[in-house]
Amino acid sequence: MQVVAINGSPRKSGNTSTLIHAVLEGARAAGAETVEAHLHTLDMKGCMGCLACRTKHGVCAQQDALSSFLEQIKTCDALVVGCPIYMYRISGQMKLFVDRVYSLYTPKPGGGYNTAVPPGKRFAMVISQGAPDPQQYQRSVRWLAGMTGSGHGMTEVGRIIHVDSAARPAAKDTALLAEAGEIGRRLVA
Ligand SMILES: Cc1cc2nc3c(=O)[nH]c(=O)nc-3n(C[C@H](O)[C@H](O)[C@H](O)COP(=O)(O)O)c2cc1C
Incomplete structure (x- = not known):
């Protein structure tokens, strides 16, 4: 049982990372093996628009540090995608990933x-955001879930929208961390 996490935050100890790690901890507690792609530190490029994947299906011709993670999305049992909201949308790192998907x-x-x-x-x-309203970026959030999860036939078992991040850092929110752990267990159960 393998769970793959795609982390679109540049901050390795920020809110998104903290919550992704709590999800993965829950998954490991339920018996899964976990791997994480921290996009910001991967030596990866964006889609080069070659359209080779239109003939060689399911394979990205851009070979780099993201390649093995794209392969693992096909072979894993569950996927976690985490991202901060940047400028009303997803981070640039995550957009590179979505294009490669x-x-x-x-x-x-x-x-x-x-x-x-x-x-x-x-x-x-x-998702982690500064704004207090969890619905504020729902179009971007729904789009990200569609492109990376439901669009590939995956069943969503949980979603965390961490809000008001300046006042309420995720690392101090024990209820949210517990919810993340529970989602991790649901990924495996
Ligand atoms: C470049 C940049 C743009 C941001 N744009 C938004 C935004 O449009 N809306 C919002 O609610 N928060 C915005 N934020 C705040 C982040 O979403 C928030 O701090 C989040 O918790 C960061 O996640 P992290 O700790 O995983 O890095 C922005 C932060 C940065 C650095």
């Missing part, structure tokens, strides 16, 4: 997309 979408006969990701995977998401 295009390689996992396969053409659907008659139009639209299928996925190269096998069915049966679970998915969870972590």
Whole structure:
């Protein structure tokens, strides 16, 4: 049982990382093996627009430090995607990842997309933001969940929207950390 986490925050000890780590701790407590891609420190590039994935389905021709994680999304049992809100949207690091995930979408006969990701995977998401209203960026959040999770047929088992981060750092929010741990266990159960 493997859980893969994609961390779109540059801050290794920030709110997003703290909450992702709590999710992974819960998953490990339930027996999973976990791996994390910290996008900011990976030697990775964005999509180069070569469209090789339109003929060689499910494989990104851009070979770099992200490549093994894109492969693991196909073989893992569950995926966690975590990201801070930057300028009303996702971080730049996460956008590079989302563009590379295009390689996992396969053409659907008659139009639209299928996925190269096998069915049966679970998915969870972590968002951290400064604004107090958890609904404020829901369009961006829904889009991220769609592109990385539900668009690949994954079943979402939990979502954390950490708000008001300057006043309420995630590391001090024991209730939120407990919820993250519970989501980690649900990824495995
Ligand atoms: C460049 C930048 C842009 C941000 N833009 C927003 C924003 O549009 N809305 C918001 O609510 N918070 C915004 N924030 C605040 C972060 O979302 C917030 O501090 C979050 O907790 C950071 O997550 P981290 O601790 O994982 O880095 C921004 C922060 C930075 C550094």
